[in-house]
Amino acid sequence: MHIFITNDDGYLSPGLATLAELMRPYGQVTIVAPEEGQSGMSNALTVKIPVRMRRVHKEQGLTIYTAGGTPTDCVKLAMSTLFADSKPDLLVSGINHGSNTSVAVIYSGTLGAAAEGVLYGIPSIGFSLTDYSPQADFSACRKYIPKIITQTLAHPFAPQVFLNVNIPNLPPDKIKGIRLGRQTKGAWAEEYEKRIDPTGAPYYWLTGRFVNHEPDAPDADENILQQGYIAIVPHHVDMTEYHELERLKKIWQF
């Protein structure tokens, strides 16, 4: 099996190193990860400047490249060059330093890479640990990610789907298990901190807090996570709202 790993925290991230270590028993691993941190880059593409890729490590079973640009650039460039003749069997993205539940799916570079994998027809999984620290403890990931890979190999998920896996920041023996769920309805509030620069002009730092619009829904991924379970959500790239399409077809006359 050939496994393609990427992330949005950059090629030197401990989360990426952990994921590579966990995937090597399954086959050949090729990493193509951004040069620098690309958190919050969503499915962004680099269009104004060209991108480059360079190999930074090679040993039996593991090759590491880094590319300028976004996680989506990394997937597109790798698929157009390294994997042009032979698709990888699996794309895994992460392990992200920080949670990616609810609407984070539309902002996350980790999941942007997984969405791009789906567009190339590769089974893709994004992994996130709810700890932003570079010194995060990945021991729960070490215990549970292999269980998720085992299920994926035994019972593959549909090819138009990518999985969003969020792992609580708990010791492995405090995690209650793994649950499948759906994207939580929510949004961010109080998003900016205003500051004044030395010339007297304002500038704004993105900050804010997540507001869960359905804190009691048992099948919402944020709630699954808060209850001490690993949350897995299957996502797709079709954003059509089919019910609204049918409703509008009946009432809109042009």
Place this chain on the structure above:
Amino acid sequence: MHIFITNDDGYLSPGLATLAELMRPYGQVTIVAPEEGQSGMSNALTVKIPVRMRRVHKEQGLTIYTAGGTPTDCVKLAMSTLFADSKPDLLVSGINHGSNTSVAVIYSGTLGAAAEGVLYGIPSIGFSLTDYSPQADFSACRKYIPKIITQTLAHPFAPQVFLNVNIPNLPPDKIKGIRLGRQTKGAWAEEYEKRIDPTGAPYYWLTGRFVNHEPDAPDADENILQQGYIAIVPHHVDMTEYHELERLKKIWQF
């Protein structure tokens, strides 16, 4: 009515000026648009540096601000400052110079801004004209966008929905009408052009061609557009694949 306009081509784009001209008869217009072109920026957020906003124009009924960062930054920053106490009634994004059908919804800054509008509970519409030229002819937009706004005001679409409107690059009298449809299944292929720099090192420009995976589907937006109609797709921000969720719940055991 208070109308919030943004885009991804930057505050000096002719498409933005056209949209502002078309929206002014409906009420007060506030523009907050990026300083520079932000095509392909998806729902990307600026997290490593702060963002700024400055007012560049003010007259009766029209105020124009520009902000550093992405279209999503513009929406978040405007909602957190200018609109903190009173939400706009409508967000319109565009008119984008270039098509945004099919999977462009996941890459487009124009539609990233509309998705962000939905997260703030604002009815949001992204408009795109299938002509990349800065000298694009917006006469079809002038004829048809008011019809779409009229329908929206008479029969509002659901609050969790944003509309993706693509307008063919045809003279107004060659356009056959307006049709509601769904996101076309497709992807990009042959995505990079490899070049060699003066030192002998390779670099890659993003390019490629769109491959339509369902060229005969009458309700797919790309096909509606190709047949000379304006295509409208209702989108939402819930990317859960519910059928796959139910299927995996039955077969995955942990």
